[in-house]
Structures are given as C-alpha cells and as structure tokens.
Amino acid sequence: MGFDHFLIREWCDCREETAAGECTETARKQAYQTFRKAIKGDRPADLHTMRRWFGLDGTSKPNREMLFHIAVSLELSVEQTQKYLKKGLLLPGIQVNDHREFIYLYAIEHHLDWQMCRKMIRFYEKHLPEATTLLDEKCTQKLWDFYDTVRLMEPEDFLVEMGKRAPYFKGYSKNVLEHYLQIQEELKALMREEALQQLESLLQSSSFTKWCKENHISPDQIREEEVILRYLQKENRRVRSAITKEEVEDFRKMARIAYGKGVYQSDILMEIYAAAMPNGKDAKGKYQKDRVNHIGIRLISDKYFSDLLHIAEQKEREINLLQQFYQSSGEEQNKILGKLRHQKQRCHIIEREDLLPLLHYLAQKKYTLKMDKEETGYQRDAAAEYFEEMANTVLEACQMEPLDRHYRLDALLLSSFKEEEMFSISDLIEGGSGERDGC
Structure with missing residues (x-):
C-alpha cells in the first residue's frame, strides 16, 4: 500500500470500489477532487503534483x-497529522525535538495558515541565542511536557519560551539513533566473527605456515593484519600462487575487518545490497538502481548512511549556518543560504526504511547462528517469526508502525522466508520482481 492508496481510502466516498483492494480510476479521481476542494489557503503543491499523490x-x-x-x-x-505521517508516509510521527515541527504542532492545533507557520519559524530562527549548543541527551518527553505548558500561549510568547529551551531542539530522536547504532554494532560484531572464521583456513594452510617459518614470524604475530598482508602480497606476485587474485582481495578485506580497522560502513552496505553494487571501475560508487526500482527497495548510499550516523554533527552545522544567515546580509547572506540548503539535505530522520533492511540482515544472520548452535534445521515459520519479533521490538521502541504485509517493503522482506530456505535482500534484488500493489 502506497501513499496514493492511503489518500484514496481517506478521501474516497465510493467504499465499494476500494473494499476489494483495487483502486479504480474513478475512485482516484473522486478522492483527488474531494481532497482538492478541502484545501484552504495556499496549495501545498501544484495541481499536477497533487494528482500524482x-x-x-x-x-x-x-x-x-x-x-x-x-x-x-x-x-x-x-x-490526523500523526496518521498521515505514520500510516500514510510510514515516517516517524511529529518530532517535537525539531524546532520546525514543534511550531507546526502549535500551528495545527491553533488552525494557523501556512504563511503564519513560516513567519513563526523565521522569527524563532532569527532570535536563536548566540552559541547555542544542542543537548546530547534524550529530550523528547521533556519537550512534550513543555509543549503542554505553552500550547495555549499567544504565538510570540510561545516562541520566546521556545527560545529559552533552544538547546533541546536538536532535530532528531536520540532514542531512535541509539537503536540504529546498536543494530550497526551488532552487524559489525557478526561480520568480524565471520571474517575471523574465514581467515582461519588461510592461517592454517601449509603455504602460510611455511612462509611464517621462513620469515621468522612468531606465533603471536601470525594474526596481525600487517603480517597477513605481507604474505598476501607475496602470494599475489607468484606465478603459480595457491591463492587466486580474487581470493587475495577477499582475504585482505577479511584481515582488515578481523585484525585491522574493522568493519566500514561500505562493508555493511555491500553485504546487504551486493546484487545492486556497481560492476567495473566505470560504475564505481553508483548503484545499479534499475535492478531494484521495480521491487520497492530504497538503496542506501554510503553518504546517506554516514549522515544518519552523524546526525548530531549535521544538525549542529545547520544551526550554526542559520545563525550566520540571520547575522549577514546581501551577497554574503545569499552564499550562506546556498550552504544552508545543502546542509538541510544532509539532516535526515531515521525512518522504517532505514531500519528494516538492517534488521532483516541481522535477524537472518542471528537465526542462522541459532540453528547451528541448536543443531536444528531451517523452519520457515520460525525464521519469519524471529525476524518479525526483532523488527517489531525495535519499531515499537522507536514509535514506528509495526510490520504489515500491506506495506510494500514489509511484504517483500517477509516473502524472503521460503519453504526450503530464506533469501537475503541481495537475493531478492538478484531475482525478484515487483508487482503493483492494490489499494
């Protein structure tokens, strides 16, 4: 179910046409016309864009x-706004820790128009206290409680009180960020353990053992990254090496993960989205988007991933640029405005679509370890339930919508658990095909 289906269910009177799960052209047009007539004041978008919704x-x-x-x-x-955010767009609800959304909340409750919203935001940003440092702590509940004390104030008084608590408006949920970081750390630990196990075949090989003796490598040094890389470099130069060039590259990566700098963000993305990764040097750094567009998976880039993990720093930069913008004028202000627009694009809210692929990969890995430990075979229902429980636990803690087969990504991930085996997201990209979902 996409946003169009959500809107049609909200705005279409012909329920019999949507009850069967099909969105007819008539239902779409009727819902659009009803929606359009209900709009007051400035339209949120041009007519063509709204039709596409x-x-x-x-x-x-x-x-x-x-x-x-x-x-x-x-x-x-x-x-209703919370419903549109959480069920319509599958986004987190109103983020009171973001100063704009705190003002939107006030405006919605007081039925202010969009121009007044923008005016209030500009007023708040223009009067931000100098050297505002955002608090690195959980503030969401404090801000909801604070809102209850100021919600009935006049707009200007409301904004003045907001300004007194400017450090609280850090623009993201620390609770959600902590869950995201925890998932990442678990993934890194699993990937490091896998690298350690896979390297053992190399470290136990007769070729490596012989090389260590010839080069006087002591037993306590054989698991140092530098030692392994020296051996691989030597093997790579040999005409008749026991290791292929592809294996050399794989072992180098394993050595770095197991004994060196550890797991990079790009390693995690490579594991999850392997089938959509670039082929050849010409495509370096670019996903093969045509392979995933049709099945409903949003690819996460290394840059986007990094921005999510460093959202605190990104928001600090945005606040600093806001203050510079209102303190400058003329050409200098225009330059800062360009930087500010770019910076806002780097300030993301962690969404379900960011969490679910990581949780899917983590759940499948942990379920596999569980099978090995308990010496039990694969069971589809047990594997799917393991993923659902893990995902819903995190989603509930992050105040996001639970897994639901009516949502396209959810249905795709749940479909990965087949009767005989389970498929990774990369497997789904490699051989999957998407169908247009119903209403």
Missing part, C-alpha cells in the same frame, strides 16, 4: 515538510 498521471508522495503543509491546508487535527 493519488496515482493520476504517475505516482509520487510528498516530503515531510510538504506533509505538514497538507495538514495545515486541510486543517487536520494533531491525531
């Missing part, structure tokens, strides 16, 4: 800020 002339969905514009234009309640 309903699956007319193509499909698209609004970004997070545009969703708040929709909420204001339709005079949605706070509860």
Whole structure:
C-alpha cells in the first residue's frame, strides 16, 4: 500500500470500489477532487503534483515538510497529522525535538495558515541565542511536557519560551539513533566473527605456515593484519600462487575487518545490497538502481548512511549556518543560504526504511547462528517469526508502525522466508520482481 492508496481510502466516498483492494480510476479521481476542494489557503503543491499523490498521471508522495503543509491546508487535527505521517508516509510521527515541527504542532492545533507557520519559524530562527549548543541527551518527553505548558500561549510568547529551551531542539530522536547504532554494532560484531572464521583456513594452510617459518614470524604475530598482508602480497606476485587474485582481495578485506580497522560502513552496505553494487571501475560508487526500482527497495548510499550516523554533527552545522544567515546580509547572506540548503539535505530522520533492511540482515544472520548452535534445521515459520519479533521490538521502541504485509517493503522482506530456505535482500534484488500493489 502506497501513499496514493492511503489518500484514496481517506478521501474516497465510493467504499465499494476500494473494499476489494483495487483502486479504480474513478475512485482516484473522486478522492483527488474531494481532497482538492478541502484545501484552504495556499496549495501545498501544484495541481499536477497533487494528482500524482493519488496515482493520476504517475505516482509520487510528498516530503515531510510538504506533509505538514497538507495538514495545515486541510486543517487536520494533531491525531490526523500523526496518521498521515505514520500510516500514510510510514515516517516517524511529529518530532517535537525539531524546532520546525514543534511550531507546526502549535500551528495545527491553533488552525494557523501556512504563511503564519513560516513567519513563526523565521522569527524563532532569527532570535536563536548566540552559541547555542544542542543537548546530547534524550529530550523528547521533556519537550512534550513543555509543549503542554505553552500550547495555549499567544504565538510570540510561545516562541520566546521556545527560545529559552533552544538547546533541546536538536532535530532528531536520540532514542531512535541509539537503536540504529546498536543494530550497526551488532552487524559489525557478526561480520568480524565471520571474517575471523574465514581467515582461519588461510592461517592454517601449509603455504602460510611455511612462509611464517621462513620469515621468522612468531606465533603471536601470525594474526596481525600487517603480517597477513605481507604474505598476501607475496602470494599475489607468484606465478603459480595457491591463492587466486580474487581470493587475495577477499582475504585482505577479511584481515582488515578481523585484525585491522574493522568493519566500514561500505562493508555493511555491500553485504546487504551486493546484487545492486556497481560492476567495473566505470560504475564505481553508483548503484545499479534499475535492478531494484521495480521491487520497492530504497538503496542506501554510503553518504546517506554516514549522515544518519552523524546526525548530531549535521544538525549542529545547520544551526550554526542559520545563525550566520540571520547575522549577514546581501551577497554574503545569499552564499550562506546556498550552504544552508545543502546542509538541510544532509539532516535526515531515521525512518522504517532505514531500519528494516538492517534488521532483516541481522535477524537472518542471528537465526542462522541459532540453528547451528541448536543443531536444528531451517523452519520457515520460525525464521519469519524471529525476524518479525526483532523488527517489531525495535519499531515499537522507536514509535514506528509495526510490520504489515500491506506495506510494500514489509511484504517483500517477509516473502524472503521460503519453504526450503530464506533469501537475503541481495537475493531478492538478484531475482525478484515487483508487482503493483492494490489499494
């Protein structure tokens, strides 16, 4: 179920046409017309874009800020706005730790128009205290409690009180970030353990043992990355090496993971999205997007992954640029505005689509270890349940929607557990094909 299906269910009166799970052209048009007539004030987007939200002339969905514009234009309640965010776009609900969304919350509750929203945001940003340092602690509940104390104030008083608590508005959920980092650490630990095991075949080989003796390598040195790399370099130069060039590269990577700098972000992405990774030097760094567009997987780039992990630093930079912007003028202000726009694009909120691929990979790895330890065979229902429990535990802790087969990504991941074996996301990319889902 996509955003178009969500909107149609919200705005279409002809329930009999959508009850069977099919979105007819008539239902789409009727829902769009009803939606359009309900808009008050500035439209959140041009008519062509709004038609695409309903699956007319193509499909698209609004970004997070545009969703708040929709909420204001339709005079949605706070509860309805949360529903649009969490069930419509499958995004986290209102983030009160973001100063803009804190103001949107106030505007929605007081039925302010979009222009007033933007005016309030500019006022707050312009009057940010100098040298504001964002707090590196969990503030979400404190901010909800704070909102209850200021929600009935006049706009200017509301903004003044916000300014007194500027350090609390760090722009992301530390709770969600901690879960994301924990998942990453578990993945790194598993990948390091795998690298250690795979390297043992090399370290126990007669060729490596002989080389160590010839080069006076002591037993306590054989598992040092530098020693392994020296051996691999020697083997790579031999005409009749016992190791192929491809194996040399694999062992180099394993040595780095097991005994060197450890697991890189790119290693995790390579493991999960291997089938969509570039082939050849010309395509270096670029995903083969055509292989995944049709099955509903959003590929995560190394840069995006890094921005998520360093969201605290990214938000600090954004706040600093905001202060510079309002303190400057003329050409200098225009230059800072360009930097500010670029910086905002690097400030992401961790979403379900960011968590689920990592959780899917982690669950399959841990279930495999569980099978090996208990010496039990693969069981589809048990494997799927293991993933569902792990995913839903994290999603609930992050206040996100639980797994639901009606959502395209969820259905795809759950379908990976077949009767005889389970498939990784890379396997799904390699051989999967997507179908347009129903309403």
